[in-house]
Amino acid sequence: xxxxFPLDRVPADVIKRLAGELGTSKPRLVAxxxxxxxxxxxxxxxxATDPERPNAAAEITVTESGVMRPLAELERMFPGxxxxxxxxxxxxxxxxxxxxxxxxxxxxxxxxLNRCERVTEKITVTVPTSSAPPKADVYLLADTTGSMSSVLxxxxxxxxxxxxxxxxxxYDVAWGVGNYRDFPVDGGAHNSYAFAHQVSPTTAVAVxxxxxSTWTAGEGxxxxxxxxxAMHRIATDPGIGWRPDSKRILVWFGDxxxxxPIPTALSGLAAAITEASATTDLTDADITVVAVSxxxxxxxxxxxxxxxxxxxxxxxxxxxAAGQATRITGATGGSHTTGVNPGDIxxxxxxxxxxxxxxxxxxxxxxTGGTAQFVESITPASYGPLPGxxxxxxxxxxxxxxxxxxRDRDQEFTGTIDVVADGVVxxxxxxxxxxxxxxxxxxxxxxxxxxxxxxxxxxxLPGRYATAVTIYNPGTCEVKIExxxxxLIVDDKAIGREPEKVPAKPFAxxxxxxxxxxxxxxxxxxxxxxxxxxxxxxxxxxxxxxxxSVTATHTAGGKENGVSITSRTIEAHRxx
Numbered sequence: 001x002x003x004x005f006p007l008d009r010v011p012a013d014v015i016k017r018l019a020g021e022l023g024t025s026k027p028r029l030v031a032x033x034x035x036x037x038x039x040x041x042x043x044x045x046x047x048a049t050d051p052e053r054p055n056a057a058a059e060i061t062v063t064e065s066g067v068m069r070p071l072a073e074l075e076r077m078f079p080g081x082x083x084x085x086x087x088x089x090x091x092x093x094x095x096x097x098x099x100x101x102x103x104x105x106x107x108x109x110x111x112x113l114n115r116c117e118r119v120t121e122k123i124t125v126t127v128p129t130s131s132a133p134p135k136a137d138v139y140l141l142a143d144t145t146g147s148m149s150s151v152l153x154x155x156x157x158x159x160x161x162x163x164x165x166x167x168x169x170x171y172d173v174a175w176g177v178g179n180y181r182d183f184p185v186d187g188g189a190h191n192s193y194a195f196a197h198q199v200s201p202t203t204a205v206a207v208x209x210x211x212x213s214t215w216t217a218g219e220g221x222x223x224x225x226x227x228x229x230a231m232h233r234i235a236t237d238p239g240i241g242w243r244p245d246s247k248r249i250l251v252w253f254g255d256x257x258x259x260x261p262i263p264t265a266l267s268g269l270a271a272a273i274t275e276a277s278a279t280t281d282l283t284d285a286d287i288t289v290v291a292v293s294x295x296x297x298x299x300x301x302x303x304x305x306x307x308x309x310x311x312x313x314x315x316x317x318x319x320x321a322a323g324q325a326t327r328i329t330g331a332t333g334g335s336h337t338t339g340v341n342p343g344d345i346x347x348x349x350x351x352x353x354x355x356x357x358x359x360x361x362x363x364x365x366x367x368t369g370g371t372a373q374f375v376e377s378i379t380p381a382s383y384g385p386l387p388g389x390x391x392x393x394x395x396x397x398x399x400x401x402x403x404x405x406x407r408d409r410d411q412e413f414t415g416t417i418d419v420v421a422d423g424v425v426x427x428x429x430x431x432x433x434x435x436x437x438x439x440x441x442x443x444x445x446x447x448x449x450x451x452x453x454x455x456x457x458x459x460x461l462p463g464r465y466a467t468a469v470t471i472y473n474p475g476t477c478e479v480k481i482e483x484x485x486x487x488l489i490v491d492d493k494a495i496g497r498e499p500e501k502v503p504a505k506p507f508a509x510x511x512x513x514x515x516x517x518x519x520x521x522x523x524x525x526x527x528x529x530x531x532x533x534x535x536x537x538x539x540x541x542x543x544x545x546x547x548x549s550v551t552a553t554h555t556a557g558g559k560e561n562g563v564s565i566t567s568r569t570i571e572a573h574r575x576x
Contacts, residue, residue, distance in 0.1 A: 002035035002045075002084045004343055010046050014062050018048040021058040026051065030255075030296045031150045031342055037063075038078050045071060045084045047150050047296065054256060054297060054309055055146035055220025084150075085157040086343055100128035102426045104419050109431045113374060113402035114576035120399045125363065125419050125427070127392040132171075133424040135246040136357045137201040139176035140212065140349075141230060143254025145220025147297045150342040151253070152215045158346030159212045163205045167354035174201035174243060175208035180230040181219050182259070182312065183266040190221040190312060194267075195230040200241025220256075223298065223309035224320075227258040228278045229267055231289075231328075235281035247422040248287045249356045251349065252325075253340075255297025257306035259313055260320025266313065275324055279331050286423030288361045289334040290352050291325040295341045301325075303338070333361030333385055333422075358388035360421045365396050369415025371431040376401040406438035406576050438574040442542040442550040444469050446485070448522040449535040451492070459489070459537065463558040469540055470519045472549040473512040479548060483508040484541040485525055491534035504541050512548075547572065 007029045019027045027048035034044040047059040061074045075083055105124045113119070140162075144152060155162070163175060177199040181191045198211040234240050234250060242248055261272040271277070282289060293301030298308075302325035307318040329336045334356070340348045362384035367375040376399040383394045404411060412434050419427040447465045451458065473479045486504040488496030496502040507528035510518065522536060529536060542550055550570040557563040 002033045002086060002343060004341055005032040005034045005044050005046075007032050010044075011062070011066075013066075014046055014060060014068065015048070017060055017068055018046065018058050021060070022048065022050045022053075022056055024050045024052065027058075030057075030147060033084055033150075033343060035084050037074075037083070038081050041065070043074065043083070045150070047147075049147050049297070052309070053221070054223040057146040057149055057217065059149060082157060084153070086154060086346065100131055102127050102131050102419055102421065104417070104427045104429050107429050109417070109429065111374070111400055111431075111433045112436055113400060113404075113433055114436060115402045115405055117402040118376070118399060120397060123365065123396045123398055123417065125365075125394040125396065127360065127363065127386060127394065127421075129391050130170075130358060130388050131426075132358050132360050132388050133247040133421050133426055134170075135172040135174075135243065135424070136249060137174045137176060137242050137246040138249045138251060138353055138357065139178065139201065139234060139240075140208075141227070141234065141250060141252045142179040142215055143181075143225055143227065143256065144179040144215050144217055145181050145225055145254075145256070146217055147220070147255055148294070149217035149296075151255070151294050151296055151345050152217050154342045154345050155253075155349070156213050156215060158350075159209045161346055162350045162353065163208055165350045165354050167350075168357055171357055172203070172246075173357060174203050174246065175199070175205065176201040176240065176242075177208050177211035178230065178234065179215055180226050182221060182224070182226040183229070183262065184312060188219065191219045191226075194226040195233050197233065197237070197240060200239075201243055201246070222312040223256055224259040224306045224318075225254065225256050226262065227252065227254065228260060228273050228275060229262050231278045232269075232273050232281050235278070235285040235287055242285075245424060247357070247424050248285065249334075249353070250282070250287050250289045251292070251353055251356075252289060252302075253292035253294060253345070253349065255294045255301045257298065257300075257302055257304045257320065257322070257324050259310060260306050260318065260324070261316065263313065263316040265316070275320060275327065279328050282328070282332050287332060288356060288422060289329045289332045290356050291329050291334065291336040292340050292345070292348060292352065293325060293336065293338040294345060295339060301338065303336070355388075360384055360386040360388070363392075363394060363419065363421050365398065366418045366420050366425075367415060367431075368418055369431075370413035371415030371433045373403055374400050374413070374433050400433075402435065404435045406435060406574070408437060410437050411435040436576055437545075439576065440544045440547055440572040441575050442471075442544075442548065442570045442572055444540045444542070444550070444552045444570055445538075446525075446540045447535070447537045447554065449533060451535045458494070458535075460535070461558065463556055465535070465557075466521065466555040468519050468521045468553045468555075469542070470517060470551045470553070471512065471542060472517040473514055473546075474549050475546055476514045477546060478511055478513045479544050479546045481510045481512060481548075482506060482543045483510070483520065484543065485528045485538055486541070487529050487536070487538040489535055489537035490529055491536075493534075496538070504539065
């Protein structure tokens with residue numbers, strides 16, 4: 001079983017040999033491991049890069065006796081042996097966990113919303129243990145430039161451990177595979193390709209394993225790589241083949257940051273690819289990014305300064321900043337694991353993928369259908385990340401508002417409130433919103449009682465007043481009527497003079513058959529304002545579901561003038 005060997009204990013003659021192969025006087029040691037050969041002798045594998053050419057890598061083996069050989073030559077001496085490759089435990093199938101569904105409460109909604117009416121409801125979403133979306137697409141994206149040799153060797157040897165992880169039992173996991181190098185793509189002088197999409201998400205594990213087995217380390221030229229181009233393609237190219245109803249997870253591992261920007265002259269696209277644009281592409285596609293920084297390249301690996309040792313993209317001016325992987329994973333609800341050596345890469349990837357599949361990065365409520373227009377706000381916007389090993393009870397506050405004008409008939413709208421976990425609908429409730437038909441409003445100014453002499457001028461001259469409102473049903477159907485009154489002056493006291501406001505309060509309801517009539521006067525308002533002899537002034541609103549004939553008769557008498565009587569027909573206004 002190989003294990004890491006301290007870089008500071010690598011013999012000087014080994015460093016000199018690596019320097020010669022790289023053509024530099026100061027090689028940078030990036031990895032060292034030792035193992036016991038089938039012969040019983042201990043051997044070490046040491047990898048180094050040229051600091052001026054980060055992807056120019058060289059590796060050499062050295063035995064206890066001091067014999068140095070290329071790895072391929074040593075492997076030929078022991079056919080079939082897995083030299084410097086970790087031994088991975090045999091996995092055993094475990095029964096899939098019994099999963100309970102995510103639930104939403106209440107399970108239905110029926111609202112009647114007039115224009116501008118606003119209601120708020122509380123929605124509870126319960127996320128049981130191990131209830132992540134059952135379908136997940138995991139896309140493995142590897143940096144395959146020159147410095148990644150030892151990492152790729154371990155991943156290829158341990159692919160079955162990653163793909164066959166028993167922690168994923170009970171989940172429908174499809175595996176996608178791809179790898180990236182960089183621009184310029186010039187037939188190998190710098191790079192043979194920038195991004196190679198190898199396998200669309202598939203449940204055929206053998207196909208994904210075979211694709212991983214083709215990975216080889218090479219090229220790359222300068223330090224930063226072309227992963228932003230790879231992410232753009234993975235997020236936007238329909239040919240990638242994400243399943244439409246699956247949680248999408250991009251597992252990205254490498255040892256160097258990405259060029260930012262990638263200019264149009266190299267990519268051939270209409271616009272430059274930047275960290276910001278690639279992040280937007282990923283979030284728009286609901287892709288969660290799980291990043292792993294290995295120890296084989298830059299000190300901070302995926303998070304290092306992308307402008308350092310960047311020379312392939314001239315005359316494009318580098319504009320990126322350190323911290324790419326941390327920002328991208330943070331924006332997509334993923335994670336960034338750092339300092340992973342070749343010996344730990346397989347176990348790290350296996351555990352991170354299992355955690356990503358079985359947990360939930362984000363849970364939100366999404367209104368759909370005809371009722372979505374009535375949703376004014378949902379608070380909070382989302383919850384997450386949510387570990388899969390515990391139950392979560394999430395509370396959302398949804399505000400509904402009437403946004404439709406009434407019409408002659410009721411308007412009915414249907415839709416749902418969906419619970420979306422990592423881009424997948426996992427529960428929903430049915431919603432029905434009815435906008436009630438317009439009704440007929442007959443609004444009549446009402447004045448009754450004695451208005452005496454007052455020092456403070458009022459709205460009416462001194463005198464005695466009375467109002468009678470007649471209501472007649474001229475149609476052939478019965479009419480349901482609701483009566484409201486907004487009292488502005490009661491017993492000579494103004495209670496509704498601007499800026500004060502008073503609501504119209506219901507005081508009676510009645511049904512008139514065809515050809516029937518009734519009337520309202522001060523006596524009819526006693527339940528709304530009580531009996532009094534002082535001045536009463538306000539607005540009567542007669543609301544009906546069918547047209548009426550409404551008249552208002554006003555009587556006024558003063559000290560010096562005679563009695564006057566006026567009558568007028570009240571026109572209807574259509575409103576809820």
